Amino acid sequence: MKLIEQIDIQPQTAKWLYDLSQKGLLEVDNSFQRNYVWTEKNQIQLIESILIGYPIPEIYLWNTGTDEDTGDTKYSIIDGQQRCGAVFQYIANNYKLKASSLDPNNPKKGVIQDRLFKDLEADDKKAIWSYLFSIRLVRSQVERISIVNMFLRLNSNNMTLNPQELRNAEFEGEFMLLSSKLAELDFWEENKIFGVADRRRMRDVSFVSILLVFLKKGIEEDISNTNLNQIYDLYNDDYQDKETDEIKFKEILSVINAIIDNNNERIKILKRQVHFYTLFTVVFDILNNQDNLTDNQISNYRNFIDNYDNDALLEQYYPEQLSEIYHYKSLVKEGTRQKSNRFDRHRHLKKIMNK
Incomplete structure (x- = not known):
């Protein structure tokens, strides 16, 4: 069976991803990317895109198995560590939306600049929780070597990853x-x-x-x-x-x-x-x-x-x-x-x- 036939496309909210992370069900596989690469400016611009309602590149998750007692399914992030991290850290109030990093033409700039997540208006908080990410879920039976090869192909022509x-x-x-x-x-x-x-x-x-x-x-x-x-x-x-x-x-x-x-x-x-x-x-x-x-x-x-x-x-x-x-x-x-x-x-x- 081709790998593409073992990948399911599911739209999922930021809340769904956040809850997985909080429960320890969303893992970052350090054999793919050891360190968190994005700067704070990158993070701010992603949150800004969410609040404006712009699309964000899809996230790849690998189903690594379901616990037979709790029924909880664990996922490993194949591609999308920085996107997920930016959302999780903002919700945790770890950085503000600095005005200097925002688009000066953003119509929402005046109401979101220099604010932590807890300081946002209620509608903006809801916009983040309900934002729909395009998730590609790789099924559990796919072997790790196929996951590695897919990651390399996804990023081999991507200037964000070095040799x-x-x-x-x-x-x-x-x-x-x-x-x-x-x-x-x-x-x-x-x-x-x-x-x-x-x-x-x-x-x-x-x-x-x-x-x-x-x-x-x-x-x-x-x-x-x-x-x-x-x-x-x-x-x-x-x-x-x-x-x-x-x-x-x-x-x-x-x-x-x-x-x-x-x-x-x-x-x-x-x-x-x-x-x-x-x-x-x-x-x-x-x-x-x-x-x-x-x-x-x-x-x-x-x-x-x-x-x-x-x-x-x-x-x-x-x-x-x-x-x-x-x-x-x-x-x-x-x-x-x-x-x-x-x-x-x-x-x-x-x-x-x-x-």
């Missing part, structure tokens, strides 16, 4: 789990390496994946999205060195944390992935030959990075490494993807730290 978000839907195995786990380490938040937008769009997981690829395959390995997909697939079911790689990854982050030492200027530099990636590879290399970085190696890196834009001081600190420094700085402008650049930056930075 990492699509990988998150397609792969749920060992490499994905470790990348996600390491992206949740306190180190990233404490040093403000990733912003809120990065975490919402899984750019943190994507970068951690690239660092893991280095641990597994070395600096010469291709880190294009195509090859990342192949790595995810290769280590999806069997990742024998998972625990060893996790320990090594944390060890390297601990050393980098000591180098940063809560210095905001160093954090600004290392927020650029090209700098962080290169330091990560050099620290890994050094730790393969000694137990820890020496005070001299740490000091050399700090002097280099603290005076990165001060050529006069760099010439004073590194009179014999100036060619490496200038070459490194020129390569930084070209990004992380090209293999020869990654290798040369690694080589130059290692010389600077070992002077």
